[in-house]
Amino acid sequence: MLRPPNDEAPVIDSPLLIVPEPATSRIYNSHNKATDTTDVELELLESLLKDANIEGYELLSPTDKFPDTFPLKRIAPAYCPLCDREYDYKEPHNSENAYVSRNKKSYSFYCHRANQNKGPGTRNPLLKLVIEESILDRENNLPIPDKLERTRISDPDDHFVWGDLLRMCMSKKKFTRNEIYSAIQATIACVEKRKMTWIVKLKNPDGLYFDMGRELELAKHTVNIIEHGGEEVKLIFLINRAVTENLIHYDDIDFLPHPPNVIPPKTDFFNLFLGFLAKPAKEINPVLWILSSGIWKM
């Protein structure tokens, strides 16, 4: 196993430099952002309805009883493309409400008037709300989420690690872009010189450490993103965008130990220092450590 130099850094006899393991780790919790998530989904649905020329409704959040149904409350008379398609009805609807149903990876629009007019024994007619752009085009056209104020990846008290990001992917739950891009910024960095070096934050029973190397070998992880209608987006695509948008990009690495109560200034260099561990020390040179690690292929 690879260890960062700080893991075995000489321990200076000062209480300032001893970082106790925090009693509780910061655990990623998507429920903290439930409101955000709903807002993001409502925003997506509004744009999908607009693209489908469905107008005159107020879009409401699902109720606890019907968590996958977004009621549409009529607020202005408007033409209904679904009733037009099904019944050649071109007059505006004046009072009819409608709803959007959330399927696993898509949304469908239903109109109560169309439901009432359907033939016996047939299904309710629906209009699929389709995202026209390809996911990659759409992702590239969406604004990049904010760069985190303080680099979480260098924070020795932030125990959210690379494996937690991968578990977010494997959970197959839906996340907002903001949630995924923050998790990326918290766990991976890229140092780009003539060649790229990837740094990921890991955890073992002894604490946090960085693993670094030229290649970023990922299984085919995908993330279900709410802004893309819950469709899968390749994690590697989002990581690469985080690099090119300067969210996780660094010019070089350095190793600048600092006391735990000091927040180091943000620079273009990635600081490999992850807090002092109160452990017996062996002399180690960070540069030698990097050069001697097998994955640093020059």
Ligand SMILES: [Zn+2]
């Ligand atoms: Zn209708």
